[in-house]
Amino acid sequence: MAKQRITYSQIGTGTGFYSVLALLGAFIAAGAAAFLYVEHHGHIVTGMTNQIVWGIPHVFAIFLIVAASGALNVASIGSVFNKTAYKPLSRMSGVLAMALLAGGLAVLLLDLGRPDRMIVAITTYNFKSIFAWNIILYSGFMAIVGAYLYVQMAKGLDKYKKPMGIAAFIWRLALTTGTGSIFGWLVARQGYDAAIMAPLFIAMSLSFGMACFILVVKYTGKATERPLGTQMTWRMGRLMGVMAAAVLYFTTVRHLGNLYAAEHADVEQFILFGGNVYSKLFWIGQVLIGGIVPLALVFTPHRGESSSRVTLAALLIILGGFAQLYVIIVGGQAFPLIMFPGMEVSSSFQDGVVGTYVPSLPEFALGLGGVAIAMLITVFATMTFKLLPKDISDAALDPHLAAKAK
Template sequence: MTGESRFELGEEAIFLEPIRTTGKRFYLTVLLLALVILWAAIAYLYQYHRGLGITGLARPIFWGVYITNFVFFIGISHAGTLISAILRLAKAEWRRSITRSAEVITVLVLFFGVGNILIDLGRPDRMLNIIKYSQFRSPLLWDVSSITIYLTASSIYLFLPLIPDIAILRDNAGKWNRFYRILALGWQGTERQHRLLEKAIAFMAILVIPVAISVHTVVSFVFAMTIQPMWHSAIFGPYFVAGAIFSGIAALIVAMNVIRKAYHLEGYLRPVHFNNLGILLLVMTLLWFYFTFAEYITVFYGGEPLHMIILYSKFTGRFAPYFWGMFLFCFVIPLPILSIRRWRTPTGTLIASISVIIGMWLERFVIVVPTLTNPRLPNEAVLYSPTWVEWSILAGSLSF
């Protein structure tokens, strides 16, 4: 049955079909992803027992792939709440088919970001020290606080629109009926309930926008509040937020393509949705280029020796492949695809989005690592090469 003909069955039938029927491809995909996650778990247990010495991290490089993952995943989480809330408040009717995917991405990916922080600590129990010995002057405390508030607000914002759908499951779930009855909160679909629910969703939409912006601004403070070369920059706040929205839109487009293909939702996730998201991604591509250009041209004209060492290590040194790869994937590839109307198809936007996701991970890596490999003390410069443990945990995070 094609996507268009399935769409004629009604939204409720389409909503329930993936839950009621699962094919061989579903179980095969789950098995393959589970194997990758299992391998990542083995790698983490190996690291936990042997210590961080088996990674590429060493003095003075205390942050590497794990912190890159943290910044990257926290950025992708903006795909949900921030984009969904802005489109909802703008009353963009075309958003209705995409908001659920966006909101789910936010909640799930936030856990991946926080998980990489715990992995980077080596001893996860040390995380409690941030609370036990909290210092208001520390950006790390702000980070923990803002992410906790963001996760709570995003979870509520995701749950509220789910209530009517949970009520449908309650009425069709069989043995799971009791579980869904609790989550449905007595939903009967009355006019009063709809009115109250819309008010609650509108309130949360207004609330989560400043919270989401503050999260990645505070993440940038972890770098910008230091005096490290090419970190101590006033532009990092808006630069990080723009990059987060950029990668978030790309992740949303990839997720929508997968859902559309896997569940045959061509009649629900139509080309117009991908065209509109492609336009948003194009705007963020140009904005990302503007911030990147402003950041690097300022450092170049400043000409401070410590900054120039790191700048040249990115342009022509050992980090040049990462830097120019970032520029290729974030700008050169997506710009022509997204600029031409007939290329802003589901397939075209998928190619551009995958390119952006790769490029944004490279961008986070280029921000984090080069500064640490060129410390202020002479004769302290070292090389950083991630080990199989770090790459395995990255693969597991993506598979999850």
């Protein structure tokens, strides 16, 4: 069969786009106001304390950073694993990956106690710190995915696509390993201290990133009158389902491993069966809404004429992802540090007490501002560069897909 020629185009600039830009701008302005408010008054105006030192901003930041790596799935599948149907979407995949990372990093940096010292953070390194490694991994991700996008879009650089794709693929695995290890290597805390955090975070990134990609491409296709092919949506949806199942698998192993060790029994009891916000978010948020329901949606038989079940599954996976990160980040800190196993501990510094955390409005505003930054970058990029093919129907992406639909 003759190779199909794919033509790319920018998305339009009608009134609809300006409304979207205005909406995103409003969220970014709210995020900026929240940043200035916290910067002026100090973190006293947030819900974070000396026990819950990382809160809602970190849930948003880590979701975006993890999803960034996963948004690159489609590009990797196209160039590393040679799947034809994915190749036309790989530019969009790279741009979304960079945009999500930028949004996540913005939240992370703006929540610092001294955000004015950002230059210190990027010029003064302690190379033993996994956090410092992450700064290098994030910057490297931007550079590699940027170069990968360039070789995809520039003429005559086709031979570099695959090596760049492989480099980006390896780098993104390293990046998520690094993000998971921020928690996994915290030996002092009963809620963390588990090497399985690294593969768990890789699985999370594949699942959350795929969900974000499906929603963004589907929405962009709809808004620009080039609907994403139904079969292609289902194919990506099933892939997302496999990743979501992997998240449930690593979560199960993590908790079973902890339950087996008597020393972790208390923290597991607290997270899984504590009857608190964390156990509810775990079972209802992560496992049911973010796991079982989306799996049922994408793996039960369908007639194929509509892909709205995939869209719903992607939305639920994102909601479940936020619930999961809240349980990991906030739940892990709320459980008191165990300094004297088997003893009842009390002090004026809330030792032995479950930490309370009431997220404040500025924290949500900052987090949502990060999401808006990611979306704004994506919209601007698709308006400026030729990222999406003019036709992303099944027939245009891969004739085999269209044939399957018949």
